[in-house]
Amino acid sequence: MSNIILSLCLTIQIQLKIIIYLMWINLGKYSLKKLYDEPVRKEYRKLQVDSMPVVESFERLDYLQLLKEYFAEHGKPLKPVSRRKGCLPVSEDILCPKCGAPHSYIYRNNGKAKNTQYLCKVCDFTFGNSTDYLKSVALRCPHCNRVLERIKKRKDFNVFKCKNPKCSFYLSNLKRLSSEERNRYIADPQAFKLHYIHREFTIKLKPLSKESPVMPDVDLSKIHSSPYTLGLILSYYVNYGMSSRMVASIMRDIHGVNISHQTVINYGNAAAMLLKPFVDNYDYPLTSSICGDETYVKVNGKWHYVFFIFDTIKKIITSHHVSPNRDTVAAIKAIDDTLSKYKEIPEKLNMVFDGNPIYLLAQHFFASHGIHFDVTQVIGLTNDDPVSEEYRPLKQVIERLNRTLKRYYKSTNGFGAFDNCQNYLTLFTTWHNFLRPHxxxxxxxxVNIPGVTKLPNMPAKWLELLDMAQYYILEHQAA
Ligand SMILES: [Zn+2]
Ligand SMILES: [Zn+2]
Structure with missing residues (x-):
């Protein structure tokens, strides 16, 4: 008897495999992927991030004034450059970026070389193309001190390059190429990155300038359910990670409260809007050890990235920035959310991220604004690694969130709107930072607020937090 059952089971298993295989052939790989709609951990673009350039800010001078001073000191005028025969002229549109002296006062500093550097006879400034200057700042190669040339202008950043053929950085990279690679390099120089490159981000973000919180106009007292019902709904919806439909049916079946799943979402949104200014601006006791990672959420059928940043010791979430792109601008905004939660940025602030170069570029962006911190990149994240030990709590938070959100992907097409998604993440962060024992x-x-923690149950704790958030808004609206 048991033999028959065993062989039947085996047959069923084999048939199942055949069915899956046939489905795969019929629907094609991609449709099957859609069937199991899971985010794919896409490889980020590998990009080598070079060290910071030397930033030289200079005072703008007036060459006419300088010529006058020269005359007063020497008793004779400063003569324009006399060029020897055979010397290439300096074209008329070349001006000194520092003092504005015209081309007649400008030397070619490196003779006939293709990538000219100039020297101003009036103020002794060496420079490249005048387009390579950012108002009164020159970026120089940290390896050879040559002024970097701007080679590309993109929406959010400029690309600068050291074109010096004698630059030590370039020469040492060239040396490292095998003879076969060198031949490829000669045939296709674009395929290799040998020169020093710097990306300068031009996004309009003043770091650490907390936007004054947008004070919502939400009055939870006008909702039709009792406050305790609201506390219950938030507990099921956030603490237990139930979908809005599950919450609606548990409210109906267990508590006898007749509400729709849309009402659950509406209550969640209203609570999140109320909580956001309080949660964003709370005076968190942060340490100097921070880590971050990206995960995915689906908004309107499209995958978006959530940039989670987290205090590794205190387990406080400091950022949950959502972006349709996994780019440097999003990383900068997420890090800015975190940095602006510090009263003073600790001297030895260290941030651990995966190997994505966007974090190094973000670090450069902040450094160029005088804000410094270390970035440790963990590639691969194997568990025996000492750095990933620190990283693990963050991974656990992200896994918990992913488990919760998966239900959204399966039943619906993710969050219907970007705002719903952001609101849910605000609730998730509130729960994680203030309500969840670790x-x-x-x-x-x-974050232990005694007035919240001492309360006997979760609905009461949610209500107390909402109360504090409302008080926060009243206090700051008055100010
Ligand atoms: Zn000059
Ligand atoms: Zn160089």
């Missing part, structure tokens, strides 16, 4: 914190919550 094992590695001795089962304490990351």
């Amino acid at each position: 094992k590695s914190l001795g089962y304490r919550v990351p």
